[in-house]
Amino acid sequence: MNAVNSFLTQYGFWVLTIIKIGLLLFIVLTVNAYLTWFERKVVALMQSRVGPHRVGPHGLLQPAADGLKFLFKEDAMPAGVDKFVYLLAPFLALTLSLASLSVIPFGPKPLPFSFFGHQIDLWITNPDIGLLVLFAITALGVYGVALAGWASNSKYPLLGGLRSSAQMVSYELAMTMSVVGVLLMANSFGLTQIIEAQRGRTLWGVLPAWNIVSFHGGFPQIVGFLCFFIAAIAETNRVPFDLPEAESELVAGFHTEYSSFKFAMFFIAEYTSMITVSALCAILFFGGWNSLFPATPFWHFTHYLPSLILIPFGLWVIYDGIKYETLFGRIVLPGLGTAIAAIGAALIVFPAANEFIQGPFWLLSKIFFFLFFYVWARGTLPRFRYDQLMNIGWKLLLPVSIANVIVTAGFVLFRSNR
């Protein structure tokens, strides 16, 4: 026992990091699975359909069914493929998109207890160049798609791979340019520093000092945000920029020849990138874990917002669950609802836990909002034509984001000289 203790005291940092990575992977992959459910439900509602509703109540077990199906399908490898590259491509796509999550900070404060003398922060790593690491990973991310298209030894995937590499190179420029304004205002590449620079209020205390509206040491980054978000949607190959997998033109684009779990890996990679981009939008432009409301005593009641959301939601899940006649509906849903409502109640009872949860609560709400936005865009917008895509990237986003950098730099210079 003593040996274990001393081992964990000495190497606790490594053990802790591995545990955190495992936990984050588990959470993100589960969220990914339910993101597909969420997307199908929301798009269905927008199109006046029901969406998945057969497997489990509200189709809640559909992601599990889909995952199992992916695992049990035949893993076909087409003839004449370049085997090494064909197998490498999905691994590259998945690994890189998961790796990008490692630099995202999820909350300001470490957990109130320590792991054998090691502080438990809500991030895996927090380098000073966090944003550059993210861009480096994004820059490599294109290979997954491009190589998949090339290695399949088939016409349509090759066209999809070509389109994606051209598209991602074009939009990477605009994406990188559009965050320079944020960097100028925060004076750092570190994501935590960027968030902390957005603390406080702006415009005589009316609005939070988030980069999107803040005049604090700069200029509101609303143009930068629009450029960034559009470019990021293009980088993640989502509607309306999903040209690499345009089904009306290219069958399924770069992943036409991939079956079974190798296809699922591309799928998971795409949804993980969506989460990363949503987190980046929240962190860079919308104040990260900073609350929407001022930190004055009058606004202190907003600290109970998590409970205010969790308790009614839990009660609704209980109410909804007992209407079902199946075992899952009768037992699991009310149990889940009780747990959610109990967490909400516990947050009121233990103020320390409530204070701790504020940062993650705001950040996760903002991430959820942008994930919804992604789905919203998919349900609303038609796909661009290829020449339109290139025109938007080079002739609109790039010049506009450069202009944004010049204006912001001018304001930053003006303020620092005063």
Added chain:
Amino acid sequence: MSAPLIVFFVLAALAVIGALSLILQKHPIHSALSLIVVMVALAGLYLLMGAEFVAAVQIIVYGGAIMVLFVFVIMLLNAGEEEHTDFSKLAKFGGLPLALALTGLLAAAMIHHGSAAPNTTSPDTLASTSQLSTMLFSTFVYPFELTSFLILVAIMGALVLAQREKS
């Protein structure tokens, strides 16, 4: 052996294997992939020396942008496996001695200037982005601006070449 030294040898081995594979691979795409491995291993070496910014930029610019263009062009031309020719007499007889001479020269220079092992004791020398940018815009401002001018000329050249003919 200390941990940084082990990491250094792993990355160095990766870079050398990648470079060898770049030359020995028959297919252009495989060569390009090997080159990406070299770039990423080099970035790891920079990181080991405490040059975070340079490491990230190495991956973004070389590993990302430039190599993506290489891969894109290879895919676009749909280049097949390359054929080996032995036209060059110089390569046949002078190749090995010249390579050995270059290696010897480089090794001599490195030994002359001390250890080539990673210098992990002074991580601040290149680490800070602000230091790097201050240097770039004060001491090295003329080389920096000249290089960007050179790139601008290249961009304009590409535009002229790619321009549609006026009818």
